[in-house]
Amino acid sequence: LRFKAKYKLQFINQSIALKTTIAICLNPPQNTYSIYNTRSYTKILTILVIQNTSIILLLSILLTACNNSSESTDTKNNNNDIDSHNGTINVNLKLITSISLAPHLTELVYSAGGGGNLLGVSAYSNYPENALTKQIIGDAFHLNLELISELKPDVIFYWHNGTPLQTIEQLKSLGFNLENIDITYLADIPQAIQQIAGTLNTQPLAAVESFLPQLNQLKQQAHTKKTALVQISDQPIYTVSGNHWMSEAIEACGLNNVFDDLSSLSAAVTLEAVVLKMPAVIVRLEPLQAENQLTQWPIIPAVANQHIAVLEADHFTRPTLRTLSAIKSLCQQVNNF
Secondary structure (H helix, E strand, O other): OHHHHHHHHHHHHHHHHHHHHHHHHHOOOOOHHHHHHHHHHHHHHHHHOOOOHHHHHHHHHHHHHHHHHHHHHHHHHHOOEEOOOOOOEEOOOOOOOEEEOOHHHHHHHHHOOOHHHEEEEEOOOOOOHHHHHOEEEEOOOOEOHHHHHHHOOOEEEEOOOOOOHHHHHHHHHOOOOEEEOOOOOOOHHHHHHHHHHHHHOOOOOOHHHHHHHHHHHHHHHOOOOEEEEEOOEOOOEEEEOOOOHHHHHHHOOOEEEOOOOOOOOEEEEOHHHHHHHOOOEEEEOOOOOOOOHHHHOOOOHHHHOOOEEEOOHHHHHOOOOOHHHHHHHHHHHHHHO
8 A cells, every 4th residue: 555655646746747847848937037946946846756767857858948948038038129218128030220310310219219229329419318328420421431330230310301412322332221210290200200110120119109199289278379480599590491390399389480481491591580570489499698689679579578488409409209398398488478
């Protein structure tokens, strides 16, 4: 009876060990902690059946396959694209590397979830903070072609309205894959991010989906109807036309661009032209100082009433998700005038 009981218990232990080991191998652990527990547990299972050579051999085969599967899973996780901007991990079939040729494109790449595989950026790419750790490949007028060749990006993002045609042709002649990311209207911002994400096989930030709904809400809440000058610089006075996304941005707050009929997207205008337009609001990137030429013309309603809206330069002049925060700030200031 003792003999039968002994081998019956041994048979039960063997069955449990086999079933458990197979289950672990079919459902491999997803992190290092689980892998550690699995290896410890399988050692215990092996001890349970130490008295039978044939079952040990079978378990050894299963455990080897299981450990290899776990290590393979761990290695796969280490090769994932970890985006420091949103903290997500994107498992891609292929890690697609890129370079951006403008600060706003750098920001859009991060918003698209591709910051982890961004090899180089243009000068003044200062957002998000991790962009400051990337190699500078040049600026709008000069690129370090030797460095770009060393980095060997899979794709280079540029914008047709800002990247010199000569630069584009030069990069193409060197065999680089280029992709144009142009933004004309505010609705193009989330579309551009989705385009980049599609190219890089990444997952965009959740804020991309809420961009247009929030913008439309601001437009519905705008009741003010005032004329405004968008002033990008003082000397010369640089502004934008009605076809520019900055013009659309101020319209979201109920402001009408006094230079909406300009033939080009942006241009320098004279002081006399501004005086003739008599804007009720001036949208600037810094406060109006005493030395600014517009202060000499109190006949302008915006100057006389101190209706000067000041916006964060990077938020307003770069078409990115942060543009929405600039519009919110503008609407709040206009409502207080």
